[in-house]
Amino acid sequence: MNDLLKVIHNRASIRKFTGEHIPESDMEQIMSAAQSVPSINNYQPVTYVEITDQSVKDQAADLVNMPYVASSDRFFVILADYHKLLVGFEGKEREIAQTNLSAYNIAEGAALSAGVSAYAAIIAAESLGYGGVTMAGPVRAFQIYENYLDLPEMTKVVFTLALGVPDGHPGVKPKLPLSTFWQKDSYDTNVIDQGIADYNKTMRSYYESRNIDENWTEHNKKALTKAKDTTALTEYAKRKGFNLK
Numbered sequence: 001m002n003d004l005l006k007v008i009h010n011r012a013s014i015r016k017f018t019g020e021h022i023p024e025s026d027m028e029q030i031m032s033a034a035q036s037v038p039s040i041n042n043y044q045p046v047t048y049v050e051i052t053d054q055s056v057k058d059q060a061a062d063l064v065n066m067p068y069v070a071s072s073d074r075f076f077v078i079l080a081d082y083h084k085l086l087v088g089f090e091g092k093e094r095e096i097a098q099t100n101l102s103a104y105n106i107a108e109g110a111a112l113s114a115g116v117s118a119y120a121a122i123i124a125a126e127s128l129g130y131g132g133v134t135m136a137g138p139v140r141a142f143q144i145y146e147n148y149l150d151l152p153e154m155t156k157v158v159f160t161l162a163l164g165v166p167d168g169h170p171g172v173k174p175k176l177p178l179s180t181f182w183q184k185d186s187y188d189t190n191v192i193d194q195g196i197a198d199y200n201k202t203m204r205s206y207y208e209s210r211n212i213d214e215n216w217t218e219h220n221k222k223a224l225t226k227a228k229d230t231t232a233l234t235e236y237a238k239r240k241g242f243n244l245k
């Protein structure tokens with residue numbers, strides 16, 4: 001494996017940090033890598049806002065019950081951002097453009113662009129000896145960010161990123177067999193079923209090493225069979241001008 005492939009394959013989400021600082025010069029390399037990525041129509045609809053106020057990080061961490069938001073050295077909210085794109089658009093032109101940007105595929109394109117970018121940030125960070133985790137959960141603390149950051153219309157938090165100096169390596173989490181991920185010409189559900197059966201065995205051993213008695217399917221059932229009210233998140237998107245149609 002070449003060095004880049006090694007970094008990719010050794011990556012694991014890091015949620016424990018030593019508390020050491022990532023210097024600004026390394027952060028500049030990480031952020032310019034994160035900015036270098038492909039984006040929908042070259043709209044570049046992504047903005048990272050670093051939250052440096054520890055009390056804001058603490059509030060968000062508490063609200064979503066993810067302590068590593070607070071203990072990370074660098075915490076970012078990642079915006080789907082069509083505000084920048086509309087700079088210079090006035091009146092009717094702006095109204096039509098804003099409607100077009102609300103089309104499902106275009107709105108989704110901004111979120112996809114954010115995801116692609118966050119992964120580049122993680123890989124760049126890992127290549128420099130840092131680590132972190134990309135997270136959707138802390139989006140639920142949107143009101144805290146809105147109060148603090150004064151975000152304009154057509155920007156919304158879609159993802160978050162926590163970075164720092166890893167306090168140990170948690171081990172690479174096994175993934176589904178490649179046969180379930182890469183199919184040719186048709187979607188073969190037999191291959192999927194077999195792959196998941198194999199993966200459930202792998203994941204049972206993986207979880208066992210962490211004193212958890214479950215496999216992948218059981219793990220997912222726990223999360224996916226609880227009723228969840230996501231109205232506030234949908235309303236948040238609408239309020240910010242992302243009226244999906």
Ligand SMILES: Cc1cc2nc3c(=O)[nH]c(=O)nc-3n(C[C@H](O)[C@H](O)[C@H](O)COP(=O)(O)O)c2cc1C
Pocket residue numbers: 011012013014015066133134135136137138172173
């Ligand atoms: C879209 C997305 C959302 C995620 N949200 C969270 C989150 O809210 N909290 C968290 O701790 N990890 C989050 N993660 C990290 C995943 O839990 C992690 O990638 C997964 O368990 C696989 O582990 P690995 O990254 O170590 O390979 C998220 C990852 C992605 C791509």
